Amino acid sequence: MKQEMNENILFDVAELFKCFADSTRIRILYSLISKERNVNEIADLLNMNQSAISHQLRILKDAKLIKKRRDGKTIYYSLDDDHVYNIIAQGIEHVEE
Amino acid sequence: MKQEMNENILFDVAELFKCFADSTRIRILYSLISKERNVNEIADLLNMNQSAISHQLRILKDAKLIKKRRDGKTIYYSLDDDHVYNIIAQGIEHVEE
């Protein structure tokens, strides 16, 4: 990590971490570590309504943290990036100390 | 990372990431990677007023991401944890792709 850092990059990093900074979104991401899931499955798992989950999935998708795949009526979401797992793992390590 | 995850832990992880999810705070943390700094130094560096920085330092302190050391009138802040560096580094890696 170089000494002089572009302000814009740190701004983007903050934007990225916003995705991990909400318990709904982080539970969604965590649930996708083991396997891909569709929207209603996630909603059931988190015991939240489908609309709330859809809104959050869009945020995660825009941030390129997850990707989608359609199979008939169903849309499956999965993690899109290795960093996602690593960042969550670091976070868990920190809070578990 | 184990399969069944305590909901509370993920909640705490989200709380942790909130610290990294604001550009003021992440610029503060980034500025502390190279060396400890006092409050006014940080305020000058980020071109923000002293009060705003103090408020954010308190949040970072409460989250145990930074620690303080008094030397006379001056209080020096520094990073309190290895994970801080690692989490920021992962974040930068992701956005730089």
Next chain:
DNA sequence: AATACATATGAACAAATGTTCATATATTCA
């Protein structure tokens, strides 16, 4: 003790954010 310097804090305000509700879009199947 009085002044100056460094930092912290509380209240107020504006801006950003997450959820809900109602409804729209897309796909499948009878």
Next chain:
DNA sequence: TGAATATATGAACATTTGTTCATATGTATT
């Protein structure tokens, strides 16, 4: 084509959040 299922979206609302302003606290120096 029409009904059923799965997902997406926009508006509204309440809550949270970050900054500013004024002021308080703590320390050193004269």
